[in-house]
Amino acid sequence: MVVAKKFVIANHFDGEPKPSDLTLVEEELPPIKDGEYLVKAEYLSVDPYMRVYSLNIPVGSVMIGGQVATIIESKNPKFLVGQKILGRLGWRSHTIIDPKDGDKTTFMNQPPELLPEIGNLPFSLHLGVLGMPGHTSYFGFLEICNPKAGETLVVSGAAGAVGSHVGQIGKIKGLKVIGIAGSDQKCNWLVEELGFNHAINYKTENITDALKKAAPQGVDCYFDNVGGELSTIVMYQMNDFGRIAVCGSISSYNSSDLNDIEKLPKVALVQRIFINKQLKMEGLHVSRWFNRFDESTNQNLKWIREGKLKYRETFTQGFENMFKAFVGMMHGENVGKAIVKV
Amino acid sequence: MVVAKKFVIANHFDGEPKPSDLTLVEEELPPIKDGEYLVKAEYLSVDPYMRVYSLNIPVGSVMIGGQVATIIESKNPKFLVGQKILGRLGWRSHTIIDPKDGDKTTFMNQPPELLPEIGNLPFSLHLGVLGMPGHTSYFGFLEICNPKAGETLVVSGAAGAVGSHVGQIGKIKGLKVIGIAGSDQKCNWLVEELGFNHAINYKTENITDALKKAAPQGVDCYFDNVGGELSTIVMYQMNDFGRIAVCGSISSYNSSDLNDIEKLPKVALVQRIFINKQLKMEGLHVSRWFNRFDESTNQNLKWIREGKLKYRETFTQGFENMFKAFVGMMHGENVGKAIVKV
Numbered sequence: 186m187v188v189a190k191k192f193v194i195a196n197h198f199d200g201e202p203k204p205s206d207l208t209l210v211e212e213e214l215p216p217i218k219d220g221e222y223l224v225k226a227e228y229l230s231v232d233p234y235m236r237v238y239s240l241n242i243p244v245g246s247v248m249i250g251g252q253v254a255t256i257i258e259s260k261n262p263k264f265l266v267g268q269k270i271l272g273r274l275g276w277r278s279h280t281i282i283d284p285k286d287g288d289k290t291t292f293m294n295q296p297p298e299l300l301p302e303i304g305n306l307p308f309s310l311h312l313g314v315l316g317m318p319g320h321t322s323y324f325g326f327l328e329i330c331n332p333k334a335g336e337t338l339v340v341s342g343a344a345g346a347v348g349s350h351v352g353q354i355g356k357i358k359g360l361k362v363i364g365i366a367g368s369d370q371k372c373n374w375l376v377e378e379l380g381f382n383h384a385i386n387y388k389t390e391n392i393t394d395a396l397k398k399a400a401p402q403g404v405d406c407y408f409d410n411v412g413g414e415l416s417t418i419v420m421y422q423m424n425d426f427g428r429i430a431v432c433g434s435i436s437s438y439n440s441s442d443l444n445d446i447e448k449l450p451k452v453a454l455v456q457r458i459f460i461n462k463q464l465k466m467e468g469l470h471v472s473r474w475f476n477r478f479d480e481s482t483n484q485n486l487k488w489i490r491e492g493k494l495k496y497r498e499t500f501t502q503g504f505e506n507m508f509k510a511f512v513g514m515m516h517g518e519n520v521g522k523a524i525v526k527v
Numbered sequence: 528m529v530v531a532k533k534f535v536i537a538n539h540f541d542g543e544p545k546p547s548d549l550t551l552v553e554e555e556l557p558p559i560k561d562g563e564y565l566v567k568a569e570y571l572s573v574d575p576y577m578r579v580y581s582l583n584i585p586v587g588s589v590m591i592g593g594q595v596a597t598i599i600e601s602k603n604p605k606f607l608v609g610q611k612i613l614g615r616l617g618w619r620s621h622t623i624i625d626p627k628d629g630d631k632t633t634f635m636n637q638p639p640e641l642l643p644e645i646g647n648l649p650f651s652l653h654l655g656v657l658g659m660p661g662h663t664s665y666f667g668f669l670e671i672c673n674p675k676a677g678e679t680l681v682v683s684g685a686a687g688a689v690g691s692h693v694g695q696i697g698k699i700k701g702l703k704v705i706g707i708a709g710s711d712q713k714c715n716w717l718v719e720e721l722g723f724n725h726a727i728n729y730k731t732e733n734i735t736d737a738l739k740k741a742a743p744q745g746v747d748c749y750f751d752n753v754g755g756e757l758s759t760i761v762m763y764q765m766n767d768f769g770r771i772a773v774c775g776s777i778s779s780y781n782s783s784d785l786n787d788i789e790k791l792p793k794v795a796l797v798q799r800i801f802i803n804k805q806l807k808m809e810g811l812h813v814s815r816w817f818n819r820f821d822e823s824t825n826q827n828l829k830w831i832r833e834g835k836l837k838y839r840e841t842f843t844q845g846f847e848n849m850f851k852a853f854v855g856m857m858h859g860e861n862v863g864k865a866i867v868k869v
Contacts, residue, residue, distance in 0.1 A: 237799075417788060421788055431802055433802065434801075434802055446735075449796055454776070454778075455797070459773040459808065460775065460812065463809070463811060463815065464810050466809075467806070467808075468804065
């Protein structure tokens with residue numbers, strides 16, 4: 186008999202997530218039936234979206250999230266013991282899967298998918314540069330920002346999984362790329378290893394002045410992971426017909442829910458510069474491009490193999506440390522993709 | 528000899544416009560030369576954009592603006608005494624025009640244009656429903672909001688020249704239309720005469736509650752003339768893939784210039800709802816569609832003649848009252864297009 190561990194939502198996050206908002210419980214799994222298979226989590230993802238989307242599911246549900254897992258038992262000839270799958274199974278150590286059920290935890294309602302071998306690259310990349318953050322970076326930047334060689338791109342949350350990826354696509358496409366991140370270590374990584382033209386430490390630098398210096402020609406594309414006043418500052422330095430992709434708003438995720446505007450952070454209004462420069466801003470969710478994920482996976486893999494796209498993963502060891510890894514990621518403790526390794 | 532009156536910028540507006548920011552001066556005009564003609568202003572426009580764009584021209588310049596004028600003397604066989612022209616000549620009573628010079632006061636750099644007769648319709652419409660506000664309404668709404676029959680449109684500044692026009696195009700296109708305006712008189716006009724489905728008086732009603740009641744199905748298109756907190760409230764009631772056209776930001780025009788974000792009004796950040804609903808927002812300036820103005824003029828004229836597009840003009844008498852009319856318009860004293868009649 187297998188005992189699964191899982192984190193269950195005890196309370197919807199309200200403000201800063203608290204350990205007591207999630208309960209770690211054990212669940213005795215029944216024997217698998219014909220057609221089913223059993224997986225054991227190897228890598229679990231912690232992502233900013235979890236802070237927000239967990240509010241949409243009932244208290245008592247397993248906390249949402251994707252994982253790479255290994256099949257350890259199977260009564261389905263299409264799924265063999267030892268194979269790896271990617272599934273949005275939530276924060277659970279072991280899961281019985283019936284492929285007919287699809288993936289009930291998500292917008293996509295797709296069953297977990299078998300992962301192909303990717304040479305000497307780790308399977309954990311399917312949670313990052315080859316997974317959801319990779320799709321988000323690829324489509325979000327290219328489809329919303331519509332970048333052109335010679336233009337200037339600013340990326341906020343630049344050292345995160347998506348930000349670091351977007352900036353590198355910007356370089357691949359011939360843009361001048363400026364990252365905004367929260368430590369000198371991150372900024373150095375962006376410039377020295379990833380080839381960003383500039384990086385601004387928003388915790389120690391005056392963003393307005395630093396951005397004017399880094400982009401005296403103005404900003405054409407802004408890929409926004411953080412929202413808030415920082416984003417207002419960037420927008421007021423944009424050029425005519427600038428494009429803004431709103432991918433995340435991590436600066437406001439610990440504010441109250443969307444139903445009470447009063448509790449949201451207040452920032453200088455953006456409409457003035459939208460009129461003055463005819464800016465365009467669009468919010469995005471990667472689900473929009475679901476039927477094109479093969480395109481982004483293949484292109485991102487190709488760029489990795491060509492040495493044009495680098496990645497970093499920040500691992501936290503141990504399933505029981507999921508909450509710690511999640512909160513650390515929300516506070517920017519990770520560089521690149523934050524992952525829990527079981 | 529003709530003595531022209533003109534308003535000259537004495538100080539760039541800073542905060543609420545003051546009478547002393549403009550100086551009414553007289554100018555003796557020289558005799559006209561071959562190829563030139565002399566016009567006398569009949570109708571002068573006062574528009575919100577003047578508050579903002581006047582900051583871009585030097586102190587000492589004539590205040591910017593469009594007018595319909597009559598040719599009273601001519602040494603150019605193409606421009607006959609008695610004909611009417613539309614020109615962005617600024618706040619002046621009399622102007623000598625050399626058609627070769629173009630219109631140096633504007634982005635378009637086009638010479639004033641001879642106005643065709645439009646049957647029994649007044650020439651003043653070329654400043655409103657058949658002029659710049661008409662082009663703005665037509666292209667701004669149709670091109671940015673991309674409206675579809677059955678959707679719900681919210682218009683702010685709904686009783687102004689552009690807002691009242693946009694709402695009516697919304698009705699023509701089969702949308703449910705909700706206007707937000709600043710008096711019961713205006714709201715009644717929108718619903719009773721223009722056929723809006725609902726109108727909300729933002730000065731006396733709780734906008735959040737009133738909008739939830741008027742649009743329980745949510746908002747698909749938002750045509751924004753005012754910006755600020757009101758716009759945030761509307762955005763947080765929008766549906767997936769909602770579109771926002773930012774045409775004006777009159778709520779912030781009396782704040783400081785664009786170079787000092789600190790002085791701009793602070794409002795609840797909008798990024799959260801942009802991600803949640805994948806909203807799209809775009810700022811617009813009508814100059815973008817300059818080479819298609821014939822299309823909007825013709826369509827707007829057709830709608831007027833079919834009885835589908837109504838208009839109202841609020842006249843202020845006397846050239847010397849330009850400033851008063853301008854400030855009154857900024858305070859929402861007009862219904863429909865605000866015009867000074869000489």
